Each structure stands twice: as C-alpha cells, then as structure tokens.
Amino acid sequence: MSTQVPEQEGEAESSADAETDASVESPQEQRMAKKATDRAYRDAQKKAQEEIAAAEEAVRMKVFRYDPEVEGKQEPRFDEFHVPFEKGMTVLDALMYARDHYDPSLTFRHSCRQAVCGSDAMFVNGQQRLCCKTQMSDLEWPVRVEPLPHQDVVKDLVVDMQHFYDQMHSVEPYFQGENAPDGEEQKQTRENREKIKMSTRCIWCGACMSSCNIAAGDNEYLGPAAINKAYRFYMDEREDEAELEEHRLRILEQEHGVWRCQTQFSCTEVCPKDIPLTEHIQELKREAVKSNLKFW
C-alpha cells in the first residue's frame, strides 16, 4: 500500500520546528506553532488512514462481458465493478456481489463454492484459477476476470465445455474388464493407492486444457486432463488385465495422445488440485515406449 504514515518523521519534524521557532517567538507562539504542526500531522495521518481504508473497501474488477442474444452486447467488452472488500473474500464472492447488486445479467458458472465441483474455473489476472478458491487479497487489483481461454464463449464468463468433456470421455474413464468393481469392495494396496492418489483428484474444471497451447492448436489432442484420467485407470492395479492395459495404451499413444505433449508445464502450474499432470504424461510416454520395445 502506498499510503504509509511517516510517524517518526512527523514527530521529528514537529520538534525541529519548535526548536527553530523558540529562538524568535514567545512561548505562546511556540505552543501555537507546535499545536499547528501537531494538527497538520494528525490530519495527514487521518487522511492516510482514510486512503488506506478507502483502498481496502472496494475491489475494482474488470469483467469480460459478451452476450450474443442482446443487440449491442454482441461485441465483447470489459465492465468495471467496484465491490466492497471483506476479509476472506474470494473472486467468486465478488462476482456474486456484482451480479446481485449491480447487474443481474452477469453470467458465470458456480456450484459447490469449495473447490470440489470445478465449475468456476476462469482466467483471473492472466492465469486459470478456481474463483471459489482464489482470495481477492492474494491478487493484484484491479482484478481482471475473463472466461477460460481457448474455449468458445457462450455468454460472459461461461465457456463451451463440450469438447473438453468429449476428450475426457474418449479415454474411457471407468473400470472395465472381468475384474471391474461391481458394487463389491475391491481391495487395493496402499502403494498403488499412493501412486494414483493425485490423479484421482481431478475435478474436471478444464483449467489445464485451457492453459495448454498444444491443445489449443490441435483440437484432437487428448489434453492433460484426459490423459491424467487415463493414467488413473491405467495405473490402477484393480484393472489388471493385460489386454485392457494394451487397449488403454493404444488410446494414449495415438498420434494425438501423449506424444503431443511438449512439456510446457502450463497444465501443472494452473491445476487447482496440484496434480502433477506433466509428470503423469511423461510416465505414460515411458510406458508406451516400454510396451513397444522389442529386443530381437
């Protein structure tokens, strides 16, 4: 915050002034001068505190707006909202405040508000983030909120997720084979659980896919989320049939599968669940190489 109160300097200044004045003025005038200096100092302090309070009271938000159904709003633009700041306020809180108090047409997705449903992933201050998890106090103001990049915008902050879901389903994200769990408890070793633990955390928010330039340029690329989902099943020991493993690897090692990853690490950096996506992709690359290596 730029509005710092110079306490020591103010005091030093006032006493220095008093000493200078003492040589030429009467005690009454000295007291008056000291009072005036003290008053000026108090006023400056009060003004600085007011500035700090005012700065903390309202968060400036620049929000991407686009509405294809309303004439005059079809050209994308940024609307500015000033939202009263409260301690612990998230970007989602601020968006909801703006919608409820200023513009009911402001559209965005949200549901659980506790980083579980993954529906409120947006592009906040130049990075894909979950709005319900991102604290306003951690961001640089004004906060710029945009829909996820590399996905078509349906309205305001809502993007079309269909392609993302298609890619997720293309890796067959469910147990298969004769040993597939069928309502019965199926045990897994602790080691195996640890191995796939992080990959099971995916909440399908699409932040990783949005951050990946390769996915943006190649519409057929499975993308980090889908590959991570495939990793989760490929590495799970409960699906232990060799044919199934090969089937999964075949999906992954296709032209637009794991080999399209060019290790930008963007997905890993933006993942709100800290899943080491790039690491999983590299591991699957190695699995693909191992399965194809033949020494004869």
Next chain:
Amino acid sequence: MSQSYNRGLIEDFGRWKEFQAGMWAWIFHKFTGWILVGYLFTHIAVLSTATTGAETYTQTLQGLESIFVVRILEIGLLATAVFHILNGTRLLLVDLGIGLGSQDRSFYASLVLTGAIVVASVPTFLAGLGGGA
C-alpha cells in the same frame, strides 16, 4: 447454442507477460530450433563454394570472416546452439522423469549457462577482426 465467441489464438501472444518458465522454454526451444535449421542451409551454401575450387572456398570464408556483422551473427549462432542443446538435455531429463519439480530452475540455469559461454566466447569470435592477429 445460438452463437458463441471464439477469441482466437492471437490473444495468446498478447499475454506474453503472463507466460511461465516452461512456456518460455518451449518458445525459445522452437525459435532456436528454427534458427538452426535456417543456418544449416547457409552453411551448405558456404560449403558448396568448395566445389568450385579451394581458392574460391578460402576467399569466401576470408571475406565472410572479415565482416563485423558476420562475427556478431556467429556469436548469436553459438548462443542459439548452446541454449538449444542445454534445453534439449533438460527436456530429455524431463521425459525420463528427472527434475520435474525443478523444471523452471533448470530452464533458468540453461539461460545463465548459455550467457556465460557466449560471453566467454566473445574474444575468440572477435579475434583478428580489422586486420589484427
């Protein structure tokens, strides 16, 4: 859906300030790779003068080496090659699952090492320019 808005890839370039280390590494690797491919053609063009005769080849090389800009370009070529090699090694290690957690630091290390090697090479590349030894 009635209509949707595609912001296009052009917006990506406007966000260059927001790129992280991994992204810069990717961009530099591509860029240096293309420069090296381009250089190969120049290299072949220069070498092909040898087909005319040893004297032509020597004259061409001496002529090129006497130009200050060519010396500077050679330093740039060294920087390009060194970074590409170092970052390539980094990517190889990443592919093998080594140093995934410190991928950003290894990128910075590649940059620093490239800078150091290039600076150290400057006296060699500029030696003898302007008729000296």
